[in-house]
Amino acid sequence: MSTVTTPSGKDRGASGGILDTLRRLLRMRETGLVLIILALFIAMAFASPYFLTWNNMRAMAMAFAVEGVVVVGMTILLISGGIDLSVGSVTALAMVIAGLLFLNGIDPWVASGMAIAVCTAIGAAMGFFVTRVGLHHFIVSLAVMVIARGLCLLGTGGRPIGLYTLPPEFKFIGQGSIGVIPVVIVIFVVVVVVFDFLLRRTTMFRKVFYTGSNEKAAAYSGIRTKKVVFLTTTLCSTLCGVAGIIYMARFGSAQPTFGIGMELNVIAAAVIGGASLSGGSGTIFGAILGTILLSVVSSSLALLDVSVYWQDIIRGSILLTAVTIDHYLNKRRG
Amino acid sequence: MTAASHDDLILEIANLSKSFGPVRALRGVGFQLRRGEIHALAGENGAGKSTLMNIIDGILRPDSGEIRLDGQPVTITSPAMAQTLGIGFVHQEIALCPDITVAENIFMAATNSSRALLMDFRGLERRAAEILRRLGDIDPAAPVRSLSISQQQLVEIAKALTLDCRVLILDEPTAALTEREAQILFEIMRTLAGQGISIIYISHRMVEIFDNCDRVTVLRDGQYIATMNVSETTTGEVVSAMVGRVIDSLYPPKLAEDERSGEIILDVRGLTDRQRYREVSFQLRKGEILGLAGLIGAGRTEIVKGICRLEGTVTGDVSLHGRVLHLAHYADSIAEGIVYLSEDRKGDGLFLDMSIAVNVSALSVEQVATRAGIIDDRRETEQAERLGGRLNLRYGHVGQPVSALSGGNQQKVAIAKMLSVSPKVIFLDEPTRGVDVGAKAEIHRILRDLARGGVGIVVISSELPELIGVCDRVLVVREGRIAGEVTDDEMTEDTIMYLASLGEQPPVAS
Ligand SMILES: Nc1ncnc2c1ncn2[C@@H]1O[C@H](COP(=O)(O)OP(=O)(O)OP(=O)(O)O)[C@@H](O)[C@H]1O
Ligand SMILES: [Mg+2]
Numbered sequence: 001m002s003t004v005t006t007p008s009g010k011d012r013g014a015s016g017g018i019l020d021t022l023r024r025l026l027r028m029r030e031t032g033l034v035l036i037i038l039a040l041f042i043a044m045a046f047a048s049p050y051f052l053t054w055n056n057m058r059a060m061a062m063a064f065a066v067e068g069v070v071v072v073g074m075t076i077l078l079i080s081g082g083i084d085l086s087v088g089s090v091t092a093l094a095m096v097i098a099g100l101l102f103l104n105g106i107d108p109w110v111a112s113g114m115a116i117a118v119c120t121a122i123g124a125a126m127g128f129f130v131t132r133v134g135l136h137h138f139i140v141s142l143a144v145m146v147i148a149r150g151l152c153l154l155g156t157g158g159r160p161i162g163l164y165t166l167p168p169e170f171k172f173i174g175q176g177s178i179g180v181i182p183v184v185i186v187i188f189v190v191v192v193v194v195f196d197f198l199l200r201r202t203t204m205f206r207k208v209f210y211t212g213s214n215e216k217a218a219a220y221s222g223i224r225t226k227k228v229v230f231l232t233t234t235l236c237s238t239l240c241g242v243a244g245i246i247y248m249a250r251f252g253s254a255q256p257t258f259g260i261g262m263e264l265n266v267i268a269a270a271v272i273g274g275a276s277l278s279g280g281s282g283t284i285f286g287a288i289l290g291t292i293l294l295s296v297v298s299s300s301l302a303l304l305d306v307s308v309y310w311q312d313i314i315r316g317s318i319l320l321t322a323v324t325i326d327h328y329l330n331k332r333r334g
Numbered sequence: 335m336t337a338a339s340h341d342d343l344i345l346e347i348a349n350l351s352k353s354f355g356p357v358r359a360l361r362g363v364g365f366q367l368r369r370g371e372i373h374a375l376a377g378e379n380g381a382g383k384s385t386l387m388n389i390i391d392g393i394l395r396p397d398s399g400e401i402r403l404d405g406q407p408v409t410i411t412s413p414a415m416a417q418t419l420g421i422g423f424v425h426q427e428i429a430l431c432p433d434i435t436v437a438e439n440i441f442m443a444a445t446n447s448s449r450a451l452l453m454d455f456r457g458l459e460r461r462a463a464e465i466l467r468r469l470g471d472i473d474p475a476a477p478v479r480s481l482s483i484s485q486q487q488l489v490e491i492a493k494a495l496t497l498d499c500r501v502l503i504l505d506e507p508t509a510a511l512t513e514r515e516a517q518i519l520f521e522i523m524r525t526l527a528g529q530g531i532s533i534i535y536i537s538h539r540m541v542e543i544f545d546n547c548d549r550v551t552v553l554r555d556g557q558y559i560a561t562m563n564v565s566e567t568t569t570g571e572v573v574s575a576m577v578g579r580v581i582d583s584l585y586p587p588k589l590a591e592d593e594r595s596g597e598i599i600l601d602v603r604g605l606t607d608r609q610r611y612r613e614v615s616f617q618l619r620k621g622e623i624l625g626l627a628g629l630i631g632a633g634r635t636e637i638v639k640g641i642c643r644l645e646g647t648v649t650g651d652v653s654l655h656g657r658v659l660h661l662a663h664y665a666d667s668i669a670e671g672i673v674y675l676s677e678d679r680k681g682d683g684l685f686l687d688m689s690i691a692v693n694v695s696a697l698s699v700e701q702v703a704t705r706a707g708i709i710d711d712r713r714e715t716e717q718a719e720r721l722g723g724r725l726n727l728r729y730g731h732v733g734q735p736v737s738a739l740s741g742g743n744q745q746k747v748a749i750a751k752m753l754s755v756s757p758k759v760i761f762l763d764e765p766t767r768g769v770d771v772g773a774k775a776e777i778h779r780i781l782r783d784l785a786r787g788g789v790g791i792v793v794i795s796s797e798l799p800e801l802i803g804v805c806d807r808v809l810v811v812r813e814g815r816i817a818g819e820v821t822d823d824e825m826t827e828d829t830i831m832y833l834a835s836l837g838e839q840p841p842v843a844s
Contacts, residue, residue: 203709206699207699209692210696214684214685214686217682217684217685217696218685219644219664220644220664220676221697222664222698224663
């Protein structure tokens with residue numbers, strides 16, 4: 001039997017020989033991304049001797065790992081038909097809340113739990129405005145993006161707060177390693193594997209696909225679509241909270257201006273990885289490959305001393321190219 | 335009859351082929367359309383009718399073959415080009431913009447090509463009203479979203495009528511119309527044909543073809559089979575040309591006298607939704623197929639959706655096998671085994687971009703999953719294959735997206751979805767809309783088998799012959815109330831229409 005990658009019809013194939021499997025694999029978006037990333041690696045290995053070093057690999061992985069947690073939440077939300085522009089500021093807010101609580105004598109673990117709870121509540125509030133009041137995700141999260149950033153600045157006076165007294169076992173989640181593997185990466189891999197499995201295989205998350213594909217048809221299949229959207233909205237903010245805490249442990253400080261523009265990166269990664277802005281399709285694995293691609297490109301450009309301004313231009317162009325190619329592939333298959 | 339001279343032909347198609355990947359939708363098809371004729375195109379679901387029309391309209395490009403218009407070879411590359419050539423097309427699936435008004439929708443094409451900078455809304459509405467008057471009672475200023483499916487279909491037709499076309503293609507226009515609206519459409523078609531306009535008419539209803547068309551061309555499996563003069567052929571001949579075998583009967587035998595039981599499956603009492611229906615009470619007995627008849631807008635669909643808790647704020651009791659149900663959401667209704675097959679398969683019946691298997695399991699994914707909620711792909715595939723086989727679904731593999739299926743096969747997927755949960759009561763809203771004769775007979779047989787097996791079946795249909803052919807008992811709904819019940823010999827089109835429009839039985843003829 002064939003393996004099934006997503007519930008969307010496109011990637012499902014009839015069972016068949018190795019050749020069939022191969023052909024299907026080639027048509028999958030993930031394969032294309034892996035090939036592009038490999039090509040980049042090879043090119044960079046020649047262009048810069050430093051690129052293939054363990055230190056650089058590690059630095060690159062650290063760079064996308066935490067953001068990857070947010071990408072997971074965003075992908076699921078996109079599949080359900082929503083979008084969240086507030087991810088950057090909610091991530092920063094988690095840091096700021098946990099940091100301030102810690103400075104006021106609260107245990108860092110408890111402080112972190114409380115910060116994640118606040119982020120969850122923010123997500124739930126957005127879910128409420130979307131599903132009960134009937135506003136659009138875009139507008140609600142735009143408002144929350146601004147409000148959360150305002151709260152960050154209000155709480156800190158706009159300056160980063162140093163958390164020099166964080167206990168080492170807390171810093172461990174951001175800075176430590178298990179063997180040679182950084183803890184951050186372990187967390188990232190666990191989150192990705194778990195959610196990838198849930199999304200592909202469980203009934204609970206299948207309903208997310210149904211809802212995003214055609215909300216009305218989902219309702220006519222007895223699915224409580226509002227509940228689904230409420231939960232995906234909330235989950236995205238919760239994961240932002242988790243990411244914020246990891247960042248805090250890594251930096252040893254709380255940065256109120258952290259994550260500005262993060263939403264664009266995260267949405268771009270998910271879309272490059274195959275998530276549709278109109279809902280109903282997307283995979284975690286693809287989105288993570290999208291994140292890796294963007295991150296490898298960024299660090300390559302940095303290594304090659306390309307100016308930051310050019311980096312933005314190039315990132316934008318990659319997004320446009322990926323989406324265009326996909327559009328045509330889909331058309332041909334359709 | 336002698337072969338038509340070439341001057342007579344407005345449209346000629348020769349040797350047309352089209353494949354979608356491995357699916358060969360058309361194989362060397364030929365077709366000839368005369369000036370001023372109404373030419374029916376018949377064939378089973380997936381025979382290639384819509385594909386052929388889409389090619390004529392420039393939506394699809396043929397792989398090979400020739401199209402001649404007025405004897406000149408043409409390459410039609412877009413619907414806009416087809417329009418300038420005088421080809422108008424009413425699609426099988428309704429494609430209107432739901433948020434703008436009827437008038438704007440009707441004149442979308444005209445507005446598109448107009449040079450004027452500002453929209454003349456008044457003018458549009460006035461002209462739309464003129465056209466709509468011929469078709470029935472639709473407010474040109476209403477947003478399309480607020481219309482019923484049949485009204486939307488009329489708007490689609492009105493849209494094509496504004497185009498001044500020489501060739502008008504109607505792809506299953508009556509699938510969504512009531513008997514009366516269909517009659518109005520046929521009158522308009524005859525008038526147009528009288529003015530020299532040629533019409534290609536696609537329908538699965540033989541009666542319509544034989545009452546209104548001049549010739550009929552039959553396609554089977556993407557191949558041309560035959561063109562016949564309607565006056566010189568019979569339904570049987572056309573049907574066997576379509577299916578390649580003989581179909582003995584469209585309707586299975588009804589319940590015999592001694593098979594009727596008093597056992598009540600579903601008991602609905604005093605169902606009320608203040609706006610749309612009041613005090614609706616009826617009982618569904620074991621073994622029977624119950625029909626709901628009524629004009630469009632009578633409230634049949636609303637009542638049924640109310641029972642399933644799909645819409646409305648409903649009061650009143652619903653009991654299943656003598657137990658009063660407490661339903662708050664459609665999910666509760668499904669859990670009790672009461673399901674609803676939507677009349678709008680594209681809008682709310684199916685997930686078009688998802689696979690057949692995923693669509694079939696949508697009512698209860700839990701069923702193809704382990705207790706822990708992990709979906710078992712193999713079981714999901716098997717379920718779709720099993721139900722697809724039972725309904726004679728034509729498909730490549732169950733991983734195909736539903737959008738790649740022909741209209742009738744999409745409907746079968748929607749029915750398979752209902753059957754997947756082994757329901758106790760099924761409400762079917764226009765269950766054979768757009769389904770070919772063979773499949774229709776099959777669906778009717780399946781409904782009968784289900785009823786015999788103890789499943790409660792309620793059918794809503796605007797096609798009276800279907801209700802009369804399939805149902806053991808028909809309730810007539812009028813203005814949100816049950817106006818009457820007909821059984822056995824009373825079950826005639828006349829009685830039902832009388833009840834539906836006037837709310838009383840016709841006077842007994844002496
Ligand atoms: N976009 C598509 N991709 C793949 N296959 C397609 C596509 N469109 C149509 N087909 C296939 O082509 C065949 C002909 O389909 P078509 O829609 O023309 O049938 P039809 O005669 O109009 O049937 P119906 O009576 O059900 O409307 C079917 O087997 C269908 O599955
Ligand atoms: Mg068709």
